[in-house]
Amino acid sequence: MENTCENIQEQILELITGTLSAEKAAELHHHISRCSACSEYLQGLEADDKLLGGFAEAMQPRLARLENRVIEALTCEPSEEPVRSISIWRIIMKSKITKVAAAAAVIVIALFWLLDLISGPNMAGVAWAKVTARVDQIDFVHFYELKFRENRVNSSLEGWFSDERLVAKKHNGTMFFDDGVTETVFDQYGQQIRKGPSELGNIKGMKFFEKITQGLMQYENEDLLRQVPSHVGHDFLIYRFNPPERMEKWVESVSITVGINSLLPVQMKIRRKDQENAYDLYIFDYEEREKPAEFFETKSVSKPPQGKAEIVLDGEEVIINISDSPGIDAVEVRLYNKFFDDIGELKVLDLAVITAEGFRRGICRQMPLKLNKENRFSVGDSKHWPDGKYRHVTAKIVIRPTEKDNVYLAEISCWLDLVAD
């Protein structure tokens, strides 16, 4: 073991937690590739990381159960107030003066209560935050998405969301299964046409309702959270929102109808301005699960699309075949040093995808390399494809150093999203 090994091993943890700079990480890997003691130490830590990560993963059902138990207990737990008020009441009743004052207070409170009963509860001040909080308790929803174009239904989709799983069926028979980790899509013939990371949740922490309400359920938007109903009906509230900045180009307005007792959304209408007489309508209900649990199981399970190959720094580009990814044949990767005026020399990456039709399309160029970390890139357009057809391609790549100098291992997942209608 060299003298520096002790120092290096101190830094190996930072390498694993991803807090080291790329340059420092490269230095470390350079040492590790030559030192068997440090290499062994790194392997040990990586194995521990996997074990601890696996342990945390195994605890997730327990954590979910904990949350449910707390929420259930909250709904039936009496608050401490009544207990405290009994003892206060006894003190009040001991004195004649406080007894008379208390009697007067009771009459005043009763009058206010009667007034409130006559005029009904004030729902005009119910902030949108209350709806988002209520929605968070929901673990089942059945919904329809209807796209109206020129006053007729152009496209429809029916879906069920239960136990953090989503299954949806489009009018053309396309089925979507999403278990919160992976989304699998089948065409009307039952053929798998896409498999990739979940569109539902876990990605950027976006939950089902946040996703389906185009981000309106987000906690981060305080202006939206403070918004009160624009209309209060006998048994419903209507919240009307101006579109968030990123939706301004295509959305005129969004209105959501909420049940007054449940405070749950029952309908959402998105008026569009990119097309005439166009709006999207969503209908939600929260009744019994119409579909059995098996319905939420995907028809087939296969490994995520992946390809692996060694690449040489400053060498030729490498074609990596991608298996089990409909529409994608291979990915082309090049790794090289590039000098930047203001930063200096960096290791950078070029990535291109090759489709089943043989079309080649660059996904990223001269991207500074982050070792041992997942780098995710995606492009979606029609004009850069030879046939002018819209495609959305996503690629995830992890570059790992190997024992050989300047040789790295590239691990790639790449998939093609559904071609838009």
Next chain:
Amino acid sequence: MNGRLEKQIVAFCRGGDKSAYTGLVKLYSGRVFAICLGMLGNNHDAEDIAQQALLKGFTHIKQLRDDERFGAWIVRIAKNLCIDFIRRQKRNRYALVERGVRPERESNECPEIRGALAKLPQDSRLVLMLYYFDGRSTKNIAETFEISEAAVQTRISRARKQLRKLLEAK
């Protein structure tokens, strides 16, 4: 969730709004569970005490002085409940043994790592649990313990070395 928004949700909870509190439960359950698991080293007990802590958070929310510091406050509640639990356990241990009852319930979740974690000193286990259950963020841990991120790194490093030794010894 940013501080201002958390403050707003805490304000709803102060008014007795249980549905608003569920947002805080979802946000902090991982951290509270990690604290309990770290201090108690037993999944079942950790789950029970974490539940008590999260419920106490709601019933005692009026005692929270700074609405933006709910995270630190709920962690303190969890720690105090764990300390009470450990004291009670020590008192009960003899009685349990005499009656032939096993003090710890069995669990088959990741026995290898669980066994090693149980042997770790409490502070080391705590820092590892927080790291893996609360978004792998040294910043979160630094906020929880009110120490620097560098100090967190040192603690994680020490804990992992101890864990490595324990795993190698098996």
